[in-house]
Amino acid sequence: MPVLTGKELRIVGFLCNWCSYGGADTAGVGRFGQPTDLRIIRVPCSGRIDPLFIAKTLINGADGVLVSGCHPRDCHYAEGNFYARRRLEVLKRFLPILGIDPGRFDYTWVSASEGQRWQKVVTVFTEQIHALGPAPRFDAVSADMLAKAAAGALGQGGNRVAA
Amino acid sequence: MSRLEELKTRIKEALPGLECVIGWQKGYDPLHNTPLFMRTDADVDKLEWGPLNVHNPAVYLPTFTGKKVGVVVKGCDSRSVVELLQENLINRDNVVIFGMPCTGVIDLSKVKARLAGAGVSAGTVTAVTDDGKTVSVTAGGQTTAMPLAEVRADKCGRCQFPNAVLADAYVGDPIAPAAPAAAADADLAALDAMSVPERMAFWRYHMERCIRCYACRNACPMCVCRDHCIAQSREPHWLTQDDTATEKLMFQVVHALHLAGRCTECGECQRACPMDIPVLALKKHLNRTIRDLFDYQAGVDPQAIPPLLQFKLEEDNIKERSW
Numbered sequence: 001m002p003v004l005t006g007k008e009l010r011i012v013g014f015l016c017n018w019c020s021y022g023g024a025d026t027a028g029v030g031r032f033g034q035p036t037d038l039r040i041i042r043v044p045c046s047g048r049i050d051p052l053f054i055a056k057t058l059i060n061g062a063d064g065v066l067v068s069g070c071h072p073r074d075c076h077y078a079e080g081n082f083y084a085r086r087r088l089e090v091l092k093r094f095l096p097i098l099g100i101d102p103g104r105f106d107y108t109w110v111s112a113s114e115g116q117r118w119q120k121v122v123t124v125f126t127e128q129i130h131a132l133g134p135a136p137r138f139d140a141v142s143a144d145m146l147a148k149a150a151a152g153a154l155g156q157g158g159n160r161v162a163a
Numbered sequence: 164m165s166r167l168e169e170l171k172t173r174i175k176e177a178l179p180g181l182e183c184v185i186g187w188q189k190g191y192d193p194l195h196n197t198p199l200f201m202r203t204d205a206d207v208d209k210l211e212w213g214p215l216n217v218h219n220p221a222v223y224l225p226t227f228t229g230k231k232v233g234v235v236v237k238g239c240d241s242r243s244v245v246e247l248l249q250e251n252l253i254n255r256d257n258v259v260i261f262g263m264p265c266t267g268v269i270d271l272s273k274v275k276a277r278l279a280g281a282g283v284s285a286g287t288v289t290a291v292t293d294d295g296k297t298v299s300v301t302a303g304g305q306t307t308a309m310p311l312a313e314v315r316a317d318k319c320g321r322c323q324f325p326n327a328v329l330a331d332a333y334v335g336d337p338i339a340p341a342a343p344a345a346a347a348d349a350d351l352a353a354l355d356a357m358s359v360p361e362r363m364a365f366w367r368y369h370m371e372r373c374i375r376c377y378a379c380r381n382a383c384p385m386c387v388c389r390d391h392c393i394a395q396s397r398e399p400h401w402l403t404q405d406d407t408a409t410e411k412l413m414f415q416v417v418h419a420l421h422l423a424g425r426c427t428e429c430g431e432c433q434r435a436c437p438m439d440i441p442v443l444a445l446k447k448h449l450n451r452t453i454r455d456l457f458d459y460q461a462g463v464d465p466q467a468i469p470p471l472l473q474f475k476l477e478e479d480n481i482k483e484r485s486w
Contacts, residue, residue: 098366
């Protein structure tokens with residue numbers, strides 16, 4: 001790991017056991033070269049993923065989060081990924097209001113046989129995260145930005161007057 | 164007979180069949196009303212109606228599971244009741260809804276700021292009167308008149324439901340919603356105007372002020388987990404007890420995301436906040452997202468299924484990325 005310090009970023013992947021995890025395995029068996037930044041967490045279904053998993057991962061300092069499940073209509077549990085799609089889309093649109101670049105999170109569908117597609121998804125997503133660079137940390141906001149926030153100088157007028 | 168007297172009569176008629184009826188009464192000083200649980204006719208006589216009824220009584224309904232209760236609602240409160248019905252958290256047969264047209268409630272922070280501007284302390288208020296347009300507050304021997312439009316809660320400026328959306332007993336004639344005030348969504352517009360890193364600084368600043376009292380959660384009519392809230396559970400251990408801005412932000416994210424597609428924007432979270440942190444902006448942004456994606460508004464139709472509890476095989480507005 002020390003060799004890779006500064007070169008590798010921390011990307012967390014939540015993969016469905018029945019499709020994308022198998023797809024990643026297929027990519028490995030096929031010896032398709034992949035970036036090594038992604039750390040995979042296997043979940044039983046994309047519908048198992050609470051959007052809070054992703055929010056917590058990003059707030060606590062991950063540089064990117066990738067979610068991958070079965071293609072719509074191919075869910076092992078029939079409809080888990082349909083619910084997941086709605087939740088994940090809502091989350092993706094919610095992140096920017098917190099100050100997290102929405103490009104740091106993406107979700108997609110990869111089946112167990114799609115090793116090449118998996119290679120492409122990982123490569124493109126990792127490149128995207130590298131283009132964004134290390135994630136700005138919530139606990140390391142610069143002092144002058146904080147001073148601006150305190151003064152209400154972030155181009156905002158909705159801050160209520162404290163009584 | 165005034166409308167309030169008529170409402171009291173209706174409540175007294177229904178009271179024998181009910182555990183209690185939830186409403187508002189005069190509080191510890193003339194500026195504050197507090198929730199009222201009416202069990203006898205004498206209690207009903209304490210009922211108040213007016214711009215000081217800031218609380219959302221729907222928050223108490225899930226605690227009366229299995230008992231038949233009544234609730235007096237403003238338009239915004241009725242949406243919370245409807246949302247609870249939509250999610251089967253309360254039983255329609257066990258709730259009797261009393262409604263009256265609402266012309267807006269005050270924002271105590273704004274009133275206190277006005278009083279401070281007039282050089283008097285909010286602790287010395289001796290009388291409050293209102294005529295529907297102006298609230299006159301007497302404090303420290305001097306009376307300050309405040310136009311309701313200037314000291315009302317922000318939610319009232321954009322209110323589209325001044326009448327109860329669902330009521331068993333409705334007193335008075337329904338009133339038409341006013342055109343949204345220009346500044347009603349100023350909090351959201353301000354956040355929209357910021358760059359993404361600026362928003363992070365904004366929340367960092369506000370989360371450092373947060374004292375983590377969980378008043379926002381306790382005041383929320385949709386936060387029905389109560390003692391089982393994941394903010395306090397050890398297994399799973401979502402949040403630590405560390406006093407850091409990160410933990411506090413995570414709590415706000417938990418609250419907001421648990422309200423996705425459910426929040427009726429009653430504004431209780433922000434009103435209850437002792438630090439005046441604009442937490443409602445997160446929920447307003449989520450509601451805007453839900454409206455864009457699913458063309459849905461929470462707490463309007465008791466039969467509607469919340470958008471995150473259903474799906475379509477082909478989503479109309481979700482365009483997925485092609486790799």
